Amino acid sequence: MAMAQDVVAREPARPVVRTENVLRTGACVVLLAILAVLIVMPLYALLSQSLEDADKHFIGLGNFVRYANNPGLVQSVYNSLFVSIAVTAITVPLAFGYAYALTRSCMPAKTIFKGIALLPILAPSLLPAISLTYMFGNQGFMRGLLAGHSIHGPIGIIMAQVFHCFPFGVLIIGTALGISDGRLYEVAQTFSTPKWRVFWTITLPAVRYGLISACFVTFTTAIVDFGVAKVIGGSYNVLAIEIFKQIIGQQNFQMGAVIGVLLLLPALLTFFIERYVNKRQMSQLTARAVLYQPKPNRLFDLAMFGFVVVIAFCILGVNAVAVFASFFKLWPYDLSFSLDSYDFAAFDPGGWSSYWNSIVMASAAALFGTVLTFGGAYLVEKSPIPTLLRSLLHILAMIPIAVPGIVLGLGYVFFFNDPENPLGFLYYTMTILVMCSIAHYYTIPHLTALTALKQVDKEFEAVSQSLGVPFWVTLRRVTIPISLPVILDVATYIFVNAMTTVAAVIFIYSPQNKLASIAVIAMEDTGDTGAACAMAMMILYTSVAVKLVQIALSKLLFPKLQLWRHPDAS
Amino acid sequence: MIDKTAKRSGGAVLALALVLLAGPAMAQSPPVTLVAYTSLQKEVLAPYEAAFRKVHPEIQITWVRDAGGVIHARLLAERANPRADIIFSLPVTDIVGLYKEGLIEPYAPKDFEKLKPRFRDSRAVPVWTGLEMYLNVICFNTVEAQKRNLPRPTRWADLANPVYRGQITMPSPAMSNTGYGYIHGWMQAMGESAAWDFLDKLDQNVAVYTSSSATPCKYASTGEYAIGLSTDLTGPMMKTRGAPIDLIVPTDKTAWDIEAIALPKGSRHPEAAKLMLDWAVTREASQTFNKYYGIVGFPGLNNGPPNSIPDGDALAADYSVEWSIDNRDRLIAEWFKRYNAKSEPKAN
Numbered sequence: 011m012a013m014a015q016d017v018v019a020r021e022p023a024r025p026v027v028r029t030e031n032v033l034r035t036g037a038c039v040v041l042l043a044i045l046a047v048l049i050v051m052p053l054y055a056l057l058s059q060s061l062e063d064a065d066k067h068f069i070g071l072g073n074f075v076r077y078a079n080n081p082g083l084v085q086s087v088y089n090s091l092f093v094s095i096a097v098t099a100i101t102v103p104l105a106f107g108y109a110y111a112l113t114r115s116c117m118p119a120k121t122i123f124k125g126i127a128l129l130p131i132l133a134p135s136l137l138p139a140i141s142l143t144y145m146f147g148n149q150g151f152m153r154g155l156l157a158g159h160s161i162h163g164p165i166g167i168i169m170a171q172v173f174h175c176f177p178f179g180v181l182i183i184g185t186a187l188g189i190s191d192g193r194l195y196e197v198a199q200t201f202s203t204p205k206w207r208v209f210w211t212i213t214l215p216a217v218r219y220g221l222i223s224a225c226f227v228t229f230t231t232a233i234v235d236f237g238v239a240k241v242i243g244g245s246y247n248v249l250a251i252e253i254f255k256q257i258i259g260q261q262n263f264q265m266g267a268v269i270g271v272l273l274l275l276p277a278l279l280t281f282f283i284e285r286y287v288n289k290r291q292m293s294q295l296t297a298r299a300v301l302y303q304p305k306p307n308r309l310f311d312l313a314m315f316g317f318v319v320v321i322a323f324c325i326l327g328v329n330a331v332a333v334f335a336s337f338f339k340l341w342p343y344d345l346s347f348s349l350d351s352y353d354f355a356a357f358d359p360g361g362w363s364s365y366w367n368s369i370v371m372a373s374a375a376a377l378f379g380t381v382l383t384f385g386g387a388y389l390v391e392k393s394p395i396p397t398l399l400r401s402l403l404h405i406l407a408m409i410p411i412a413v414p415g416i417v418l419g420l421g422y423v424f425f426f427n428d429p430e431n432p433l434g435f436l437y438y439t440m441t442i443l444v445m446c447s448i449a450h451y452y453t454i455p456h457l458t459a460l461t462a463l464k465q466v467d468k469e470f471e472a473v474s475q476s477l478g479v480p481f482w483v484t485l486r487r488v489t490i491p492i493s494l495p496v497i498l499d500v501a502t503y504i505f506v507n508a509m510t511t512v513a514a515v516i517f518i519y520s521p522q523n524k525l526a527s528i529a530v531i532a533m534e535d536t537g538d539t540g541a542a543c544a545m546a547m548m549i550l551y552t553s554v555a556v557k558l559v560q561i562a563l564s565k566l567l568f569p570k571l572q573l574w575r576h577p578d579a580s
Numbered sequence: 581m582i583d584k585t586a587k588r589s590g591g592a593v594l595a596l597a598l599v600l601l602a603g604p605a606m607a608q609s610p611p612v613t614l615v616a617y618t619s620l621q622k623e624v625l626a627p628y629e630a631a632f633r634k635v636h637p638e639i640q641i642t643w644v645r646d647a648g649g650v651i652h653a654r655l656l657a658e659r660a661n662p663r664a665d666i667i668f669s670l671p672v673t674d675i676v677g678l679y680k681e682g683l684i685e686p687y688a689p690k691d692f693e694k695l696k697p698r699f700r701d702s703r704a705v706p707v708w709t710g711l712e713m714y715l716n717v718i719c720f721n722t723v724e725a726q727k728r729n730l731p732r733p734t735r736w737a738d739l740a741n742p743v744y745r746g747q748i749t750m751p752s753p754a755m756s757n758t759g760y761g762y763i764h765g766w767m768q769a770m771g772e773s774a775a776w777d778f779l780d781k782l783d784q785n786v787a788v789y790t791s792s793s794a795t796p797c798k799y800a801s802t803g804e805y806a807i808g809l810s811t812d813l814t815g816p817m818m819k820t821r822g823a824p825i826d827l828i829v830p831t832d833k834t835a836w837d838i839e840a841i842a843l844p845k846g847s848r849h850p851e852a853a854k855l856m857l858d859w860a861v862t863r864e865a866s867q868t869f870n871k872y873y874g875i876v877g878f879p880g881l882n883n884g885p886p887n888s889i890p891d892g893d894a895l896a897a898d899y900s901v902e903w904s905i906d907n908r909d910r911l912i913a914e915w916f917k918r919y920n921a922k923s924e925p926k927a928n
Contacts, residue, residue, distance in 0.1 A: 082920035149803045162788050244788040245752075247920065254791065258649035259755035260912065261656055261677070340822045342802060343723070423657040438663065517654050522642065532622060532645070539798065 030481050034393040038403060041386055045406045047433065048449040052421030053413060055428075057274075060267035073268045086247040087272070090233050093164055093248060094276075097171040097232040102224050104172070105179025108321055111314035112180075113187040114213075116306040118315070125557060126322040127180045129329055130173050131503070132553035134510040134530055137546045138170040139241035140539060141331040149342045162244030170238040173328055175228045176321075178454060181503070182227060185458055185496065186220025187213075189465040192302035219464065223457050226280040227411060234273055234414040236513050241534070249273055250414050257416065270417040274409070329550070336543040351540035354529070365548065368526040371443050372508035379448040379455065379504040383407075384497055387459035392471055392489065393481070411453035415513025422446050423517050438520040446515055447508040455500040462496040463489070495564050502560045506553040612852040613640040617655065617664040619648040619671070620839065621813065624872045628668075631868040632859055639852045647792065648674050648757055655844065659683060662846030666853040668711075668860070669839040671757050675708040676905050678844075684708075685850075687843045690858040696893070699838060699877035708840035711860060712873035715892050716761055716835045718828040719800035719808040719815050730806055735830045736766065739807070740781035749788045749796040750809035753915050757837060758793030758811055760904075763911055765835030768899040776918075783919050800825050812874060816887035829889060833897040839873075 063069045077083055108127055112120050130138065145152045146161040146169075159165055190213075198208045214221075236250040243251060249269055257266035335341060339348040354362065389395060390404050410418070422445075426437045436442045466489065474484040490497070512527045519525060526549055534542035618625070622645055629641050644651070644664070652674045655664060659681070667675065667684075678684050686705035693700070699710030718733060725732065730747060733739055739748060751759035766775040787805050790796055796808030797815050801823035815827040841860050847853050859865055866878030874884030875892040882890065889895065 080916075082916050085920075143804070147802075147804050160787070240791055245786075251791070255752075255754045257653050258647070259752075259791075260909075261649075261653055263653075263656070343824055344822055420653070420657055423654065424660075427658050427661045427663070429661045434661070437661075516646065516650060517657065520642075520644070 031394055034389060034481065035395050035399065037385070038389045038393070038395045038399045041382065041389065042399065042403060042406065044382065045386075045403070045452075048445055049406060049409055049418075049452070052418065052425040052449075053409070054421075055424035056263070056417055056421035057267050057270055059264050060271050062264060064262075064264060073264050077265065077268050077272075082247065083252060083269075086249050086252045089164070089247055090249040093167050093171070094229050094232040096164075096168050097175060098225055098228045100168070101172050101175045101179050101228045102183075102221065104321065105176055105224060106183050106221070107314075107317055108176075109180045109184035109187050111318045112184060114302075114304050115311045115314040116304050117311050117318065121561060123318050123322055124180075124184070125554075125561065126325055128177045128557060129325055129550075129554075131177045131510075132506050132557065133329070133332075133550040134512065134527055134546050135170070135174045135235060135237040136241055136512075136530060136534060136542070137332050137550070138173040138328050139166070139238045140335065140534070140543060140546075141328045142166055142170055142242060144331050144335055144341065145328075160244065162242060163246045166242035166244070167239050167246065167248070170242055171232045171235065173325070174235070174238060175231050176325070178227045178231060179224045181454075181499070182224045182458060182461065183217060183220050185461045185499075186217035186223075186465075189462070190216050190302045192300040195302055220461055222280075222283065223461060226283075227454060227457065230276060230280070230411045233276060234412065236414060236416060250416075253414055253416055257420065263420070266417070266420075270414065273414060273417075274412050276412065278412075280408075332543045333547060336540055336547055338540065341540070351538075351544040354541065354545060364524040364529045365526045365545075367440070367523045368509055368549070369552065371440060371447065371523070371525060372505045374440075374444045375447040375451075375508040376501045376505035378444065379451070379508075380497060380501040382448065383452060383455035383500055383504075384459045384493070387456055387463055388485065388489065391460055391463040392468070392485075407456040408453055410449055410451070413450075415450055415511065416516075418450055419446065419514040419517040422514075426518075437518070440523045442518055443515050443523060443525070444508075446518060447511050448504070450511060450514040451504055451507045455503055458500055458503070459493070459496060462493050466492055494567055498560050498564055502557055505556055509549050509553055611638050611640055612849050613642060614665040614849055614852055614856060615644065615663060616641050616666050616668045616856075617644050617651050617670070617844075618668050619646065619651050619674075620669060621872070624869075627871070628868060631865065632856060635859055635864075636852075636855055639855065641856075649755070652678065655683060656681065662844055664844045665847045665849050666856055667840075667842045667844055668856065669841045671837045672708055672710065672840045672901060673757055673760075673837065673905055673908075675840050675842045676901075678842075679707045683845050685843045685845045685847070687854060687857060689841075689854075689861045692861045694879070695861055695877040696879050698893075698896070699840075708842045709857065709861060710838040710840045710877045711866075712869050712877065713836050713838045713875040713892065713896065714873065715812045715829060715875070715889060715896060716758060716765065717810060717812045717815050717889065718830070719797035719810050719818065720826045720828050721800045721803050721806045721824060722826055723824040724803040724806040728806060732826075733807070733828065733830065735832050736769075737778060737832075738830075739785065740778055742784065744785040744807060746785065746787045747806045748782070748785045748809065749790055749799050749805045749807070750786060751793040751796060752789035752791060752920075753912055754920065755791040756793045759789070760908060760912065761835040761837055762809060763915060764904040764907065765897055765899060767907075767911065768903065769832065769897060776914075779915075779918070789919070797825070812889050812892065816874075816885055816889075819887040820885070827887065827889060829892075829895045833895055835899075836896040 060073055061068055061070060063072070111117055112124055142161055143166075144150055146156050146166070147153065150161070153161075156165065161169075194212050195208065198212060234250055236254060239246070239248050239251050240254070249272065253266050253269045256262045256269065336351045337347055337349070338344070339346045339350070386403055386407055390400055390407075422442065425431065426434060426442060428434065436445070470488050471481070471484060474488070475481070510527050511525075512531050515525060516528060516531070519528060526545060530542050530545045530549070533545060620628070625643050625645065629643075632641070633639065644654075646654070648671050651670060655662075655678055658664075662683075675684060684707050686703065686707050688706050689709050692706065692709050695710065698713065700706060701708050720732060724730070728747065730743060731738075731741075750762060753759035753763045763779070766778060769775075770778060788799075793811050794814040796805075797810030797818055798808070799805045800808035800810070801818040812827060815825070819825050819827060841857055843850065843853055843857060861877065863878045863881075866876040866881055867883075869876045870881045870883050872885055874888035874890070884890070
């Protein structure tokens with residue numbers, strides 16, 4: 011209350027404004043409480059064990075010292091850094107080029123290519139790993155391209171990770187590139203500024219925030235991912251695998267927690283870098299802005315089109331291999347056509363029920379997750395709430411991406427299955443799966459919403475406020491309509507990820523609500539690779555369908571809600 | 581024997597008839613639902629459940645199935661508020677580990693003395709009781725072996741031959757119970773220093789240490805790597821599906837593990853769980869298991885699935901399970917130190 015008044019004091023003292031700010035601060039506190047339950051407390055329940063011995067006695071940093079003295083474990087830190095940096099260095103430029111083509115050229119069929127770029131997140135990360143084995147493994151039809159190197163190792167991990175992380179990059183950078191002030195470019199043109207200069211002085215600075223976010227997201231996704239490394243990593247040790255070795259292989263929760271803590275470090279570091287950049291970032295879209303419209307340029311458009319086609323071909327190729335894999339009778343010895351792999355009942359007693367469970371779970375996660383993440387981003391970006399709360403909200407939102415699913419999932423067990431916990435009744439229910447999925451995938455929707463909101467001028471709020479319009483009216487009539495495409499993006503993103511999530515939920519699903527993604531892992535594990543591919547493809551088809559619905563909705567809603575972007579057209 | 585079986589199945593029919601008659605009366609007391617934690621292969625869960633419910637229709641089962649390590653970790657993580665009513669089943673080493681953490685309630689299933697000796701815990705009141713045994717076997721891809729000129733290994737020591745360089749995969753003992761089975765099996769058979777010498781040479785030939793015991797055989801089945809050290813759970817399945825592999829048990833015997841059942845502390849329906857444990861040691865239960873596993877607890881049954889290894893009992897090495905449990909941390913730490921830091925799989 012005292013803090014709320016503190017902020018209010020700086021505003022003109024009008025009763026309405028005061029109420030509004032108290033309301034928003036209140037909303038912020040509620041959201042913080044929710045995030046504390048979803049993210050902080052479960053994590054604390056596991057990570058606090060990094061400071062304990064096996065009998066729960068506090069031993070300070072002893073586990074960390076033991077860790078540092080184990081050469082095998084230290085090697086995995088270097089390996090993880092190497093892989094993640096390589097993945098970031100490859101993914102971000104590619105994603106930038108792709109997003110640039112989609113937003114700044116007049117190449118044809120943009121919607122289709124945008125859809126293709128997102129394909130990798132629509133299927134479990136296991137899928138590229140399986141496909142790459144079929145392509146570049148010792149029996150692979152393209153193994154010659156690796157010149158004698160093995161796909162089972164860093165090369166395979168990096169390739170599969172680039173594939174897996176690419177959509178994040180396109181999504182984030184695309185959002186940043188998609189909203190920019192056309193007037194700057196017009197001015198530049200008037201002064202006949204050379205193209206490269208325009209690029210360096212207008213385009214890049216404008217998307218700096220998006221680029222940093224993309225680097226951060228790619229790096230952390232790559233460093234915490236477990237599925238890819240497990241299937242294709244061979245004996246190459248990375249941190250995510252080490253966690254698995256410690257917790258699953260040796261039931262050493264303490265050492266697993268130590269690695270979990272280490273994995274949080276890059277996220278913290280990036281958080282501070284981001285704060286720094288953030289301070290210097292200005293709103294790209296002022297109320298007077300005119301949305302940039304690319305103009306046709308034959309050569310440039312053709313070049314961009316070519317680049318996009320090559321990348322899209324690679325993405326489709328990897329997926330196509332998985333499709334074929336699901337139809338082969340026995341790769342590579344009997345390549346006759348067979349539908350056996352699609353007879354899930356033969357491989358998994360859960361059969362179709364796990365598929366429907368997944369759909370229910372993913373829908374609920376998308377609904378509640380979107381409200382939470384967009385609401386949170388709105389509060390962080392557009393509300394006069396106390397700085398402390400704002401920072402806290404933002405840092406909580408940034409944590410999940412740095413947390414391996416297995417750490418979050420085990421944290422949920424320790425926290426929610428504690429007999430002392432009044433929320434214990436949630437354990438073993440569908441609700442806890444929904445909560446865990448929202449928590450696990452919180453960061454990217456938050457960043458996406460934030461990036462979009464950052465580019466909407468604060469002036470909208472200021473003007474509304476001085477006209478005496480309460481914030482919820484501005485929110486409903488301006489901010490949400492402007493952001494609707496992003497809101498749909500976010501909902502779709504959470505849905506498709508919840509469909510594929512594995513590591514986080516594997517410890518907390520109950521027999522009654524088993525998920526399709528868990529069935530995929532189980533089938534891969536027992537050697538039913540074809541069936542695993544088939545189920546993964548079912549998840550992919552579902553996610554594609556949802557994506558298509560999203561596109562259709564955007565197409566229907568866009569023209570009306572986005573009119574403000576094209577003043578000439580109205 | 582036949583007479584006894586007939587009597588028993590007659591009994592089962594009688595029980596079934598009684599249950600059918602008693603149906604309406606029983607509807608008043610709600611049926612018990614047991615939460616069973618298991619690392620069994622998912623294919624066997626439905627038939628096991630059906631066989632059990634023929635005898636005890638009043639008891640329902642919901643399965644939580646995952647890899648042994650995951651189930652083990654989950655049981656530990658849930659210790660403050662146990663959720664499992666019965667463990668059906670986990671490898672013995674996992675159950676003994678859980679027992680040492682104080683999470684298992686010893687229980688002697690009715691007539692468990694009839695099981696083969698290896699399937700019985702030697703403690704006064706058994707902590708675990710064995711259902712079926714699996715062997716560590718070599719999955720050997722014959723098509724690739726011919727192409728790559730690889731001789732057929734007949735003894736474990738053969739695998740140290742440099743001709744196999746980059747052709748062998750095996751589960752990592754740091755991640756897989758089966759992987760550890762190989763290590764302690766060789767230690768107990770060869771003696772520690774000879775075993776480490778062998779492992780040093782073997783390491784030169786190993787292309788990948790995998791996280792799951794099934795993966796090496798899958799690699800062998802697709803020819804990704806010609807030789808996979810795996811188990812006779814995965815091997816027969818892949819071979820039946822048409823993979824060009826032979827399942828080899830070297831003449832100097834092999835490591836094994838037993839899938840066992842136990843009563844977890846904090847079971848919410850201990851009485852029903854005990855009924856299920858009692859059922860599991862019957863001949864009828866073993867007959868059901870035998871449809872999926874070559875070696876089962878009840879003596880005299882040898883009707884394993886296609887491609888399973890006949891008379892597997894005789895091929896299982898004689899070693900001390902307790903020794904393997906007591907030395908686990910030490911051996912894995914040493915293995916970790918020697919081979920874990922390997923950064924990149926060797927090219928073929």
